Amino acid sequence: MPVISTNNAANSALNYLNQNSSKETNELAKLASGSRIVQASDDAAGLAIGTQLQANVTVYTQDQTNVQQGTAILQSADGALAQISNVLQRMMSLATEAASGQVTNAQRSQDINTEYTQLKTEITSIVTSTTYAGQTLLTGSFLSNVKFLVGTLSSNFLTVSVTTVSVGGLVGSSGSTVSTAATALAAINVINSAINTVTQDRAKIGAYESQxxxxxxxxxxxxxxISAASSVVLDADVAQVKSTLSSVDVKTQASVAALTQASQLPQELLKLIQAA
Known part of the structure; x- marks a missing residue:
């Protein structure tokens, strides 16, 4: 029924224009942000799932850093043990020389034992200077049952425990000197045992590194x-969004045209009165 007091056609056209304009704005937001879910109302369940997946990615990314730091710490400890092994092998050589009968007591005490003693001091120096972020690695409690988180749960961790190293623990009193043939012979057995101990420690660290x-x-x-799964849930399909946007844009233009036409309807009806 044609009336001039209420323009129902214009109201209807305006309603569709508002709907299409809102859809067009939403699609433009998706296209600009690259996200399929611009606001929670777009997909509440998808937003919850996608956010959890992104949180897992964040945790795993930090886990990568944890693993890299753990590997660096182990490599530092292994490098120090390798140097200690080299020192022990030199000490073994000196002890073997001192135990031989062609060496005089003066040579043992003044020459061979002097270097031997200095090498013991070098082991101590290596132990105390091997640090990571200010923490000593071969002595103290830093690497005693330390746990590196490598998962999304508090139970997902790798436990590392490196044996404390010291000159006393490696050579003890029996291998403290090679100033005589007798003490040199005793030192050979002690140092051989110390080399085996360091080798076992390095093997243990190697196993940790492999892990x-x-x-x-x-x-x-x-x-x-997980990043791929998160992308499926959260990321916008640009081709699909562009296609939808084109369709909505056409509808918006049609709504504008319809509203323009509907706005002129009362004037058209006035012509009927004027004609009368």
Whole structure:
């Protein structure tokens, strides 16, 4: 029924214009942000899932840093033990020389034992100077049952425990001097045992490093897979958004045209009165 007091056609056209304009704004926001979910009302469940996936990626990214730091610490400790092993081998050589009968007591005490004693001091120096972020690695409690988090749960950790190293623990009193043939013979057995101890410690650290390497690979795979899953939930399909935007844009233009036409309807009806 044509009336002039209420323009129902214009109201209807305006309603569709508002709807289409809102859809167009939402699609433009998705296109500009690259996100499928601009606001929670777009997909509340998807937003919750996507946010949790992103949180997992954040945790795994930090886990990568934990693994890298753990590996660096172990490499530092292993490098120090390698140097200690070299020192012990030189001490073994000196003890073997001092135990031989062609060496005089003066040579043992003044020459060989002097270097031997200095090498013991060098072991102590290596132990005390091997640090990471101000923490000593081969002595103290820093690497005693330390745990590196490598997962998304508090139970996902790698435990590392490195044996404390000291000159006293390696050579003791029996290997403290090679000033005589007798003490040199005793030192040979002690140092041989010390070399075996350091070798075992290095093997243990190597096993830890291998564990860290495999853990790092697993973390990298998790980051890749979870990031892909998060992308499916949160990221906008640009082609689809562009297609929808084009369709909504046409409808918006049609709504504008319809509203323009509807706004002129009362004037058209007035022409009927004027004609009368």
């Amino acid at each position: 860290f390497n495999f853990s790092g690979q697993d973390i990298a795979t998790n980051i890749q897979n």
